[in-house]
Amino acid sequence: MLLMKENVADRSPLPAQTTVVPAGTAGSIAVRRGQLLRIEALEEGAVASLFGFSDADPMIHLSVHHTRVFSNSYVLGSGMRLVNNRRRPVMVLGKDSIGKHDLLLPASTTAYLRSKGYDGIGCVEALQAELQRLGRQQPKLPDPVNLFMHVELARDGSITPQPNRVKAGDKITCRVVQDMLFVVSTCCTGVEGNDRPAAVALSVAEDLDSFVAQP
Template identity: 30%
Template sequence: MPDQNRVVVPAQSGRSIHVARGDLIRIIDLKGQQVADLWAFTPDMKDWLSTSNTRDIGERLFPKVGEHFYGTTGEPLLTLVEDASPGPHDMLYPACNHALYVRAGFDEHPNCQDNLHKALAIEGLSLPFTPDPVDLFQNSLPQPDGAIDVFASINPPGGYVALRAERDLLLVVTACSVDHYPTNGGVCTEIEVEVTPAP
């Protein structure tokens, strides 16, 4: 059986992970109710996971098992191969960011946008913008009247999703920093990323 590479993303932080085409990636909510923000970039940074393209091409708010997450060019970057969580997941919200916390009354607070860019900087990379992430385990389904809001995640401890890389990618995963709202059940915890190389 191929070796597995495990990366623990501490609460309110982010980590980068290199994966090769065919690798299996499991993103695991170790303690439950913790949202994980996911980004994927090609090695040359010329393409990245596009939540809007994924919604458009798949004609769904979130892919079903067996369906793809697409890049800005319309090429598949990742495939959802297993969802061992009750869901739901989100592709409507941006990453939490400094301005969000300022509006909530916090001048300084960890946030997923900054954690993305810090993780890229460690790789010697930078972006002048922030792509919208895939918000795994985030409970924010639109309401019948068109309203959107974020409720406490219902993911249990150990709930996970499994993805297959459709090309070589740089992933960034953040453990969402929201602790002033129900999003993460009121307590931010770590996320584990487990990569199994392609056979």
């Protein structure tokens, strides 16, 4: 039910496509309204920091803050609508093999990682580099949805990272309801237990049967 095909009468079906995002980088994929977006871990321990930007208006973006308020939850679960900074739905989470995602923590920066003794660039700088490669100007860089990262929020307000249990082949699939550019960073998060960069694949298809299997 969650991934039912939308009636999109203003375009012809589009071919499936896949973008592999190597560990420690950022990659992007364009998704049209009504298509499915799948994000799949290609290696153990992957974290995919997901950003989304509207094709119609550069001021509109996927907003983790508004999603928490809209859903009254800091836990991302099947059927949950992820919304933009105008509180309009962007996508609906359907199939999810891991069920552990973070809606609380910001993206890492290179300076933060250096202060913690990590090498490599941060998620923010990787995002900026990918947007620059695309020739895309974004007036604001929002916080990400950290897919495959699990943290717990205690009664006293403390945030405790939990061990990453992601295996190669774990994936989520969402129905996208706006034309969007999605960018995923696979850089080090600097979060204990979730700090191992690992590759992911971004795939787009019209329906579940059209996804191309990963090698």
